[in-house]
Amino acid sequence: MKKIRCALIGSGNIGTDLIYKIQRSPVLEPVWMVGIDPESEGLARAREMGLKTTAAGVDGLLPHVLEDNIQIAFDATSAYVHAENSRKLNELGVMMIDLTPAAIGPLCVPPVNLKSHAEKVEMNVNMISCAGQATIPIVFAVSRIQAVGYGEIVASLASKSIGPGTRANLDEFTYTTSNAIEIVGGARKGKALAIINPAEPPMMMRNTISCLTDEEPDQARITASVLEMIKEVQKYVPGYRLVNGPLFDGKRVTVFMEVAGLGDYLPKYAGNLDIMTAAATRTAEMFAQEIIAGTIQLKSTEVAA
Amino acid sequence: MSAEQSLTGRKIIIHDMCLRDGMHAKREQMSLEQMVSIATALDEAGVPLIQVTHGAGMGGNSLQHGFAPHSNEEYISTVAAKMKQAKVSVLLIPGLGTMKELKSAYDCGARSVHVATHCTEADTSPQHIAFARKLGMDTSGFLMMAHLNTPEGLAQQGKLMESYGAQTVYITDSAGYMLPADVKARVGALRAVLKPETEIGFHGHHNMGMGIANSIAAIEEGATRIDASVAGLGAGAGNTPLEVFAAVCERMGIVTGCDLFKLMDMAEDLIVPLMDHMVRVDRSSLTLGFAGVYSTFLLHAKRAAERFGVPSRDILVELGRKKMIGGQEDMIVDTAMTMAKERGLLKDAAA
Secondary structure (H helix, E strand, O other), X not given: OOOEEEEEEOOOHHXXXXXXXXXXXXXXXXXXXXXXXXXXXXXXXXXXXXXXXEOOHHHHHHHHOOOOOEEEEEEOOOHHHHHHHHHHHHHOOOEEEEOOOOOOOOEOOHHHHHHHHHHOOOOEEEOOOHHHHHHHHHHHHHHOXXXXXXXXXXXXXXXXXXXXXXXXXXXXXXXXHHHHHHHOOOEEEEEEEEEEEOOOOOOOEEEEEEEEEOOOOOHHHHHHHHHHHHHHHHOXXXXXXXXXXXXXXXXXXXXXXXXXXXXXXXXXXXXXXXXXXXXXXXXXXXHHHHHXXXXXXXXXXXXXX | OOHHHHHOOOEOEEEEOOOOHHHHHOOOOOOHHHHHHHHHHHHHOOOOEEEOOOOOOOOOOEOOOEOOOOOHHHHHHHHHHHOOOOEEEEEEOEOOEOHHHHHHHHHOOOXXXXXXXXXXXXXXXXXXXXXXXXXXXXXXXXXXXXXXOOHHHHHHHHHHHHHHOOOEEEEEOOOOOOOHHHHHHHHHHHHHHOOOOOEEEEEXXXXXXXXXXXXXXXXXXXXXXXXXXXXXXXXXXXXXXXXXXXXXXXXXXXXXXXXXXXXXXXXXXXXXXHOOOOOOOOHHHHHHHHHOOOOOHHHHHHHHHHHHOOOHHHHHHHHHHOOOOOOOOHHHHHHHHHHHHHOOOOOOOOO
């Protein structure tokens, strides 16, 4: 079966984990890994896994895009360089999956809105944040049953799973995730809290999602909706697990989740990183299936006049 | 030379916590009038720094930490307008509060901030510390749950905070777990690596009854800022009781600049009457100190115990075993539910 050829930008933990997930995909093939340090372990590992590599950043990839028929690129660099990466690759007709907090394109949570992004042939979609991927499906599962005035999520993350970029920019994480709880999750107001826990052995990623419904919650329908949504997420993140709840307390609905990673390149406790790479892969697969079926066609974006 | 003699004439800066840590003890329910009357009394008693926010600081209003009847901005601006000499400070925990909220606190009159992280995660605070300095605020790095890191580890973390711009680095005994020797080792390790002009602070909780002894131990090793709270109003068994600490300082010749009798009067006439429960070492708060659990977990654990029928002491010990840290209040209900299921008191929704 035909596979859509992909490039990975950023040779860190996320980029490396993506190689494993994309190699397993029936519709995707990892072809290029882009880094900036010729000595980096990530590039060496990518070469060992059979990828072509460049240490010249995205500019090192551009001359090969057409001849290698690269159609989808994953960006796991930083918000600061993503805009340029995206502009250059979009011009060549490459669709971008943004794993940085840049959020130039629409926010994507696969079981909530991926289908509509694919139908619109969005050329850049943003994966929000790990906590966003882990919690917004649940906020949406409640808000599709009853209006949610306020959605609040608490993400507890193992210290070892949080890299220097996230640490130095925690406010960005807070703003991006809070905003997505509203825009994608469907809560009128959203708030995100992050806790970094250094316990040894490292704790699994935990997420607590609380929603305040306008009316008394319909317990049976909300419980059914949440359980159904969990099954949807489990299709691409098997370690997405309900620990407790839904707990009903007046108009408050609380759901306690745990996310275990697949343990591809990243350890299992880093469910936060795994859910990002898994959601990004799932997103690419949806676009790839449509491209292969001929229902959508990627077009190069016009250079703005 | 005995320790008492060596501390004679030592000047320290007292930072009151009634209107921030004390908010936890009031389940975040303090009126503007109560805040103003307490802050005014502290101001008159000569307390130079008064922390005023939701118990969890900036961004604290949440389902996770409870909603106060007023915004932080309302509390800060109302109190700051009434102060004659005292400065208003705030608490900011990155991951919960943001720089936007810090700016807004500054605009309301806050001039000092504790930027708080767990004792091993100082590198989540560079933006916030730098921004506080840019605003011209008196800026402290606040290393919470400090018993969970070694003296050497804390020294490294403190050094990081200093490098971001913190003018004071705090050893924060959030669980009220430490004994004086633990405090001495930690303050001493910080003093050995920080620049001479960087101050060291100590924030105690009285869960093992060591608030005052620990604060004195910190001063002996070079700490110059002590957090305390009149009548101990604070989370767990409360903070170091300020009026008692001031009395000890006076006997030892440590200079606080505070009026002891005014503090004693306000403890008796103002603070104790507004307590919802007696803030003291009891079975549950002693469990916090003994097991090394975050003091703020106390009232949450009591509520979860009532709801799910699992004793609060069992919940607190389990939270300690699972190494839960400040901010993970959601895990209290989660842990209580899991324990209730194991004990056959609760059914699984998915079952």
